[in-house]
Amino acid sequence: MKKAFIIILLILLFNIDIFSEESEITIIRDKPTTLTYPSFNHTPFGIHRGTPFWLKVFLGNRTYFNDPQDLAATKLLADKSREPYQLTVYGVNSGNSEIIYNPSMYSLGIFGRYGRGEGELNHPVGIACNEEGDIYIADTGNNRISRWFNDSKKVRFIRNIGYYGENAGEFKEPKYVALDSMGRVYISDTGNNRVQVFDKSGGFLYMIDKTKGISNPQGIAVTDSFENYSGYRYDFIFLVDGNYNRIQKFDFKGNLIRTVRVDNFLNKEVKLTTLENDYYGNVYVVDNLNSCIYKFTPDLYYVTSFGKYGTDDYEFEAPTGIAIYKKFGQVFVSDKESAQYFWICSDAINFKAKKIQENEIQFDFFLTEKSFISIEIEDASVENSGQKITVCDKVTLEIGKNSLSWTVPEEYKEFLKAGKYYNTVITVMSTYSSYPHIKKIIKTLLFL
Known part of the structure; x- marks a missing residue:
């Protein structure tokens, strides 16, 4: 249910101009503020956490939520009807092999269905999108990448990329996907212990494999020098791998820059799922086991952790997904029974x-x-x-x-x-x- 709730929350949040002028400043004294909830006037009735109630309001009995996975968020260039801060967000509902998204500020939609044919998915995990309308889904159970396009009015299937195998352009259970500003597609080819890179049309470019130290790749994020909304204009790939306990940083040529064993550094067991970069290139990593978010600098030096297990404010229940819209530092985190919306703040x-x-x-x-x-x-x-x-x-x-x-x-x-x-x-x-x-x-x- 995690990813669905995040989209519900987004629809509610973005019915107003969240960055409109506000006469009063919210002062926080006794709460952590690495991430913080938006002030009251920037949310509908002060709501910053989605609940099962809102799921029922928007989707009724059309579907149910089953093993939700990754998230992606963007502001579509083709969408002229919304304010710049009102985003389109996609959530992978893996158990039902579908994607839930908000086609407008007042509705939820679904695309994809279970199957092996065109426009069908089999327990997908990762998703990535951009402002041009491109959507790429790691169709894990079908050992391929599914490409879609959103023109702001309708989402349509474009093509499948790859099939089962070990050769270049082939996949074994690909898990996560990321895009750079040039439209290149970076894929965690988990079963083959490698990252494969494709052009926008699905043409194979190159791979970074286990000879570079990659093992069991999971969440992937990319920064590059041509991003529109970034204060960190460098070409790097950030990857969760190993036994869900390691973060690695590579340049675009596949050279390993830095490795961090998070479990060793923190002296505890972790289960890292995915990660995202913010405007300054800082890395936010989801720890499903410890119900928190870790923050690292772009050079992978530890900064802090945020959150703990629970259902109260500033707490998470086994989170799995995170999406960051860099331009305005809007952060969305999904967990077992809710979705939460944050702003980047400081402590x-x-x-x-x-x-x-x-x-x-x-x-x-x-x-x-x-x-x-x-x-x-x-x-x-x-x-x-x-x-x-x-x-x-x-x-x-x-x-x-x-x-x-x-x-x-x-x-x-x-x-x-x-x-x-x-x-x-x-x-x-x-x-x-x-x-x-x-x-x-x-x-x-x-x-x-």
């Missing part, structure tokens, strides 16, 4: 302030996203509450560990006295997506 972890020498203060923190940072110091005493000074205002800092040293100006020395406690307040806002609607505020004590 400051382990925020500390300390005096390092006379008239010099150091602020240390770890950012989970490139951010705008403001820091203020307030008098912690009751009698002087409300008095504060500004250390910095809306400074841009990069993701990762940050340390700021501040020399106390002469005019503030009367306010900042040795032997007293002060509240140090950091305000964190992402540079896009949730900006300027949501900010995180964290407070820590400073003793001088």
Whole structure:
């Protein structure tokens, strides 16, 4: 049911202009904010999580949801009826061998059906799409790739690519698929332990096989230098493989750039399914076993984890899918009984302030996203509450560990006295997506 719920939520969410002007800023103090829910005015009635109720509202008894798998999202160029932020989203309903999508903002549709003929699918897993209307499905049970096209009015079948085998252009249980900006198709040919690359029409280009260290490839994502909506213009392939525990990064020539064994790094068992890149190239990886999302830099250095098992806000039930629309940092995550819609935000972890020498203060923190940072110091005493000074205002800092040293100006020395406690307040806002609607505020004590 996971993928269906995500599409239900999208239809609801995008009935309004989610990036319209908003007079109030949402302040978050006590929740993680690597990802955050959109503010109330950017959702229908504050709904940010789909439920079985909404499934019934839109589809009734037309179908049921059976082993949902991958997601894909885009803004179709041919669709002039919606705002730029209102997307078309596809979800693979694998057990029923069909794709659920939103043909309009007010309806759900289904294409594909079980079978082995043209326009039929057999327990597909992965899906990818682009703004031109191209759709590619990893038709796993039929050992092929199924190509479709959405002109914004109707989805139609184009052709099948490949068939069972071990030669170039042939497949054994292909699982996931990705597209680059030139229309090239990247396929996790799981049973053959390789990635195959095709042109838009299905012509074989090249492969990256087990001689490059690939084993049991799963989720795949691609960044490239010609993407329209990307601040990370480099040509790379990101891949989940191994025993669902490894992330690998390759260049387009198949050269291995970096490998991360996530289970070893985190010292726990994991089950990674798929992954996506955001605007800055950061990598978001779904861990089905631990019900969370891991975030890595484009160089595959660990940043943080988000979420835990559960059905409350900021929790997941065995998630399997993630889709990111890079232009506006819209993130969609599916899990067992719901679908959740997030914006990319930022958090400051382990925020500390300390005096390092006379008239010099150091602020240390770890950012989970490139951010705008403001820091203020307030008098912690009751009698002087409300008095504060500004250390910095809306400074841009990069993701990762940050340390700021501040020399106390002469005019503030009367306010900042040795032997007293002060509240140090950091305000964190992402540079896009949730900006300027949501900010995180964290407070820590400073003793001088």
